[in-house]
Amino acid sequence: MSVLETVKDVLRASTESADRGEGSGAASKGAYWCDDCGERIPDADVEGDDPPACPSCGETMRFERSPSSTGCAC
Template sequence: MGIVDTITSAFEASTNRAPDEGGDDGSKGSFWCDDCGNRVRDVEVEREGLETDGEGTPFCPDCGDEMRFERATGSSCAC
């Protein structure tokens, strides 16, 4: 293996991440309840069985208020 192949392999390995290590699972952000501080990722709304309005916005499971959507800004986002 030559030096170019070694460097190429190293770069490929550094950019390949498993989904549980910040990979792309389709999430675009999270829904937040400003009153309760609850946060639910958009890809987990259906899994958690939350009630939603006609446009798919969930209601807070604790207080029942409509939750606010906040877009993720990048792969290092805590969302």
């Protein structure tokens, strides 16, 4: 196998993974968004099951991205 083929294989494997980096240890399934402010909070940073209030304006945030989806919600 040539060096170029090895590099291609490594790059292909790194882009196919939904887990791209270190992270906080908790698996994120999405994020909460405030439609008024554009504020974003990853779901792994929210305690409990209820949507949080926006830290900027106090409105209830909505969950973006379904639990069955793949990839990053960033």
